[in-house]
Amino acid sequence: MKTDSTPTHTAVAPESLSTQLQYQTGSTGIQSLVMEGADLNALADQFGTPLYVYSAQHIIDAYQAYAQACEGLADATICYAVKANSNIHILALLAQQGAGFDIVSAGELARILAAGGNPAKAVFAGVGKTSDEIRFALEKGVGCFNVESEQEMARIANVAQSMGVKAKVSLRVNPDVDAKTHPYISTGLKENKFGVSMEAAPQVYRFAHQSPWLEVHGVDCHIGSQLTDASPYFDALDRVLALLDQLSAEGIEINHLDLGGGIGIRYLDETPPSPKDVLPALIAKVKTWAQAKGRSMPTLSFEPGRSIVGNSGVLLTEVQFIKQNGDKNFAIVDAAMNDLMRPAMYQAFHGVAELQKDAAKPSQLVDLVGPVCESGDWLARNRNLHIEQGDRLAILSAGAYGQTMASNYNSRGRCAEVLITQGQARLIRTRETIEDQLRNEIGL
Numbered sequence: 001m002k003t004d005s006t007p008t009h010t011a012v013a014p015e016s017l018s019t020q021l022q023y024q025t026g027s028t029g030i031q032s033l034v035m036e037g038a039d040l041n042a043l044a045d046q047f048g049t050p051l052y053v054y055s056a057q058h059i060i061d062a063y064q065a066y067a068q069a070c071e072g073l074a075d076a077t078i079c080y081a082v083k084a085n086s087n088i089h090i091l092a093l094l095a096q097q098g099a100g101f102d103i104v105s106a107g108e109l110a111r112i113l114a115a116g117g118n119p120a121k122a123v124f125a126g127v128g129k130t131s132d133e134i135r136f137a138l139e140k141g142v143g144c145f146n147v148e149s150e151q152e153m154a155r156i157a158n159v160a161q162s163m164g165v166k167a168k169v170s171l172r173v174n175p176d177v178d179a180k181t182h183p184y185i186s187t188g189l190k191e192n193k194f195g196v197s198m199e200a201a202p203q204v205y206r207f208a209h210q211s212p213w214l215e216v217h218g219v220d221c222h223i224g225s226q227l228t229d230a231s232p233y234f235d236a237l238d239r240v241l242a243l244l245d246q247l248s249a250e251g252i253e254i255n256h257l258d259l260g261g262g263i264g265i266r267y268l269d270e271t272p273p274s275p276k277d278v279l280p281a282l283i284a285k286v287k288t289w290a291q292a293k294g295r296s297m298p299t300l301s302f303e304p305g306r307s308i309v310g311n312s313g314v315l316l317t318e319v320q321f322i323k324q325n326g327d328k329n330f331a332i333v334d335a336a337m338n339d340l341m342r343p344a345m346y347q348a349f350h351g352v353a354e355l356q357k358d359a360a361k362p363s364q365l366v367d368l369v370g371p372v373c374e375s376g377d378w379l380a381r382n383r384n385l386h387i388e389q390g391d392r393l394a395i396l397s398a399g400a401y402g403q404t405m406a407s408n409y410n411s412r413g414r415c416a417e418v419l420i421t422q423g424q425a426r427l428i429r430t431r432e433t434i435e436d437q438l439r440n441e442i443g444l
C-alpha cells in the first residue's frame with residue numbers, strides 16, 4: 001500500500017480517480033471541482049465542513065462492474081462489505097442494485113435491515129461473534145455464517161440447537177498467501193488472526209458435517225485489502241480447490257466458494273486490476289476444476305468493499321490557519337484524524353485537491369494537519385497547494401474506511417454526509433452535535 005512518508009508528491013488529478021469528479025472553468029478563470037455536476041464548494045457553503053460527499057453513480061458503476069463480470073454465472077452474489085461505508089442510504093442504493101452484504105457485527109445486520117437489504121443474501125464474518133449476535137442473525141435469517149474457528153463453530157451449533165434451527169456455515173480458511181499489502185490490512189498469512197489454517201480446516205469441517213444443527217454450505221477466503229496485483233487470488237484459489245478435493249474424498253461436498261474482497265483502488269498512481277480482469281479468470285479456473293473432477297459448478301460469491309465505495313467519496317475541509325514551524329508549513333484544516341483515520345493508522349496516502357483552483361494564488365508546500373492534540377493527526381504531507389486561509393480542499397479517495405472509522409476523539413462530532421444522485425445533493429447524515437455525544441453519559 002502507498003504510504004505517505006516524506007517525498008514531495010505532485011498533485012493527484014481528481015479526474016484520474018473517478019469519472020464523476022471534474023474541474024469546470026468559470027468565467028473568472030477559477031476552476032471549480034464538481035462531482036456528478038454538483039459544485040463541491042457550494043455544498044461546503046450549504047452543509048458546512050468537514051463534510052463527506054459521495055457520488056451515487058460512482059457506486060452504481062463500481063457495483064455493476066462486479067455484477068457484469070459474473071454474468072452468465074448462476075446464483076453469483078456480490079456481497080458488499082458493509083464496514084467500508086455503512087451509511088444506510090448507501091446500503092439501500094446497493095440493495096436496489098441487487099447486492100448482498102458482508103457483515104461483521106449485529107450492528108451491521110441492523111443497518112442492512114434498516115436499509116431494506118435482504119438478510120438471506122448476507123454473510124456474517126468476523127473472528128469474535130457473540131452468542132447474542134449469532135442468535136440475532138439466526139432470528140433475522142442471515143444467509144450464512146463465515147466461521148473463523150472451531151470454537152465458534154461449536155458456539156453456532158449451540159445457539160442453533162437452543163433455537164431448534166439449522167445454521168448454514170462456511171469456514172473461512174487462511175490460505176497462507178502474501179497479499180503484498182500493508183501488514184494491517186493483510187489477512188491471508190498464517191500469522192494473522194483470521195480464518196483457520198489449511199491444515200486445521202478438515203477437522204473443523206468434520207465437526208460441522210456431523211452436527212445436526214449445522215449445514216455445511218461453503219468455503220470462504222479473504223486474503224487482504226488494497227490488493228494491486230491479482231496473482232495472490234489465484235494462489236489462494238489453488239489452495240482452496242485442493243482443500244475441496246481433500247474434503248470430497250472424505251465425503252464432505254462443498255458447492256459454494258466465497259472468494260472475498262480486497263481489490264485495490266487508485267489513491268495516487270496505483271493500477272489495481274479491475275473486476276473484469278480478475279473475476280472471469282477466477283470463474284474459469286473454478287469451471288475447469290469442476291469439469292476435470294466431474295462435479296457441478298459451485299456457486300460463487302465475492303465481498304468487495306473499498307473497490308465499490310473508495311473513490312466514490314471525498315472529505316471536504318476548510319483551511320483554518322497556515323502556520324510555519326521551523327522549515328515546515330502546516331495548513332491546519334477543520335478535518336482531523338477522528339474524521340479520517342487512515343493516514344494516522346496506516347500512514348495512508350490520500351490525494352488533496354483545491355475546491356476552487358486559482359492559479360494566480362502562490363503555491364506553497366504544506367503538511368495538512370487537523371486540530372486534534374496528537375502529532376499523528378495529519379491528513380497529507382508535503383503537498384504543493386494554491387491555498388490561503390479560508391480556502392476549501394477535498395481529501396480524495398475517502399469513500400471507504402473514512403466515516404466508518406470516525407470517532408469522537410477530542411469530543412469532536414462526526415461529520416455530516418451528503419449523497420449526490422444525478423447531480424442532486426441530499427443530506428444522508430446530519431452533523432453530530434454535542435447533545436448527541438452527551439446523551440449516553442447519564443446520571444450526573
Ligand SMILES: *Cc1c(COP(=O)(O)O)cnc(C)c1O
Pocket residue numbers: 081083084102125126222224225226260261262263303304305306307
Ligand atoms: C474487510 C473485508 C472485506 C472487504 O475488503 P475490501 O478490501 O474493502 O474489499 C471483505 N471480506 C471480509 C471478510 C472483510 O473483513
